[in-house]
Amino acid sequence: MILMTLNIEQTFKAIADPTRRAIIGLLAEKERAAGDVARRFAISRPAIAKHLKILREGGIVVTRRDGRERFNRLNPEGLKMIFDWIAHYERFWDEKLLSLKKAAEKGKEG
Amino acid sequence: MILMTLNIEQTFKAIADPTRRAIIGLLAEKERAAGDVARRFAISRPAIAKHLKILREGGIVVTRRDGRERFNRLNPEGLKMIFDWIAHYERFWDEKLLSLKKAAEKGKEG
DNA sequence: TTGACATGTAACTAAAAGATTACATATAAA
DNA sequence: TTTATATGTAATCTTTTAGTTACATGTCAA
Numbered sequence: 001m002i003l004m005t006l007n008i009e010q011t012f013k014a015i016a017d018p019t020r021r022a023i024i025g026l027l028a029e030k031e032r033a034a035g036d037v038a039r040r041f042a043i044s045r046p047a048i049a050k051h052l053k054i055l056r057e058g059g060i061v062v063t064r065r066d067g068r069e070r071f072n073r074l075n076p077e078g079l080k081m082i083f084d085w086i087a088h089y090e091r092f093w094d095e096k097l098l099s100l101k102k103a104a105e106k107g108k109e110g
Numbered sequence: 111m112i113l114m115t116l117n118i119e120q121t122f123k124a125i126a127d128p129t130r131r132a133i134i135g136l137l138a139e140k141e142r143a144a145g146d147v148a149r150r151f152a153i154s155r156p157a158i159a160k161h162l163k164i165l166r167e168g169g170i171v172v173t174r175r176d177g178r179e180r181f182n183r184l185n186p187e188g189l190k191m192i193f194d195w196i197a198h199y200e201r202f203w204d205e206k207l208l209s210l211k212k213a214a215e216k217g218k219e220g
Numbered sequence: 221t222t223g224a225c226a227t228g229t230a231a232c233t234a235a236a237a238g239a240t241t242a243c244a245t246a247t248a249a250a
Numbered sequence: 251t252t253t254a255t256a257t258g259t260a261a262t263c264t265t266t267t268a269g270t271t272a273c274a275t276g277t278c279a280a
Contacts, residue, residue, distance in 0.1 A: 009128060016126035017268080018119055021195075028199060035226060047269055049228055068226045068277040076203030079196060083203070085131075086193045089138060093186030093193070127238085145256060157239055159258055178247040178256045 006059040008085070011078045014058030019043070020051050024074065027061065031073035116169040118195070121188045124168030129153070130161050134184065137171065141183035 014020055023037055038048040052072055055061035059078030064071045124130055133147055148158035162182055165171040169188030174181045 012126045012128075012131070013267095016122045018122075019268085021122070024199070028202070033226080034228085038227095043268085044270065045226090046228075046271085050268080053228085070227065074199070074202050079199050080203040082192075083196045083200070086189060086196060089134070089184070089189050090193065092138070092184050093190040123237095129238090143256080144258085148257095153238085154240060155256090156241085156258075160238075163258085180257065 006077060006081065007057075008081055010054075011058040011060065011081050014054050014060050014078065015082060017051070017054075019048075020055055023048070023051060023055060024060065024079075027072055027074045031064070031071045033069040033071055035069070037072065116187060116191065117167075118191055120164075121168040121170065121191050124165050124170050124188065125192060127161070127164075129158075130165055133158075133161060133165060134170065134189075137182055137184045141174070141181045143179040143181055145179070147182065 015024070019041065022041070026032060026037060026040060034049060034052060035045065037052065038045040041048060052061060052063070055072075055078075056063060059075055059081065061072050061078075062075040064073070125134070129151065132151070136142060136147060136150065144159060144162055145155065147162065148155040151158060162171060162173070165182075165188075166173060169185055169191065171182050171188075172185040174183070
């Protein structure tokens with residue numbers, strides 16, 4: 001069993017790049033071999049290999065090996081970490097939700 | 111009225127930096143003058159001024175002028191943009207929610 | 221076993237990011 | 251009207267990032 005210290009810093013850096021977000025979009029459809037991912041971009045295959053590594057280190061992607069191929073798929077951990085961080089500020093844009101929450105705390109509907 | 115083309119790219123870059131995320135945390139408490147923000151960090155005041163500018167350009171912070179001070183506060187737009195992006199992948203970590211949604215679509219409880 | 225394929229890493233380069241100091245501008249206070 | 255305060259910007263430097271080409275490794279197919 002491999003234990004990874006999932007650094008939130010790495011996760012935020014991972015999603016900051018547009019190419020990596022595009023990769024995330026591709027992997028949301030289905031898992032894909034590294035080459036399959038690379039084929040869909042104009043940049044070189046090694047560049048994509050590095051992006052995949054960064055996504056892996058950010059806890060956003062996990063890789064499964066099958067023969068000479070490495071299949072990449074989305075990992076819940078990383079994206080959830082970002083979601084939790086941002087959800088913490090939800091009240092700033094969802095006033096309605098805020099009042100609902102307050103009402104719930106009071107034990108009556110808002 | 112000022113129209114800003116809110117670039118999602120800038121927004122993701124804005125939250126990628128740890129100092130800027132710390133600033134977001136501070137502004138979540140209350141609006142603060144630029145100097146008030148700067149005082150809480152070890153780095154120079156101009157560095158913070160730049161971070162605030164980046165947050166502003168990312169649609170995460172808006173600034174209100176009062177005399178010689180500039181009060182900064184969180185702006186819903188930017189963070190909501192990130193939230194919407196990430197919420198799009200919610201199903202990857204919240205299987206339960208997914209089944210609830212599916213059940214709702216079918217018109218019966220899950 | 222030889223050759224092709226799939227992938228990752230090393231070395232290097234160019235561009236972007238984050239910080240600093242110096243300076244300019246606007247407003248409050250003496 | 252001086253002086254001090256609050257802030258933003260310019261010029262500059264260093265580090266990090268994203269990309270490239272060359273190369274090493276491992277696996278499948280002849």
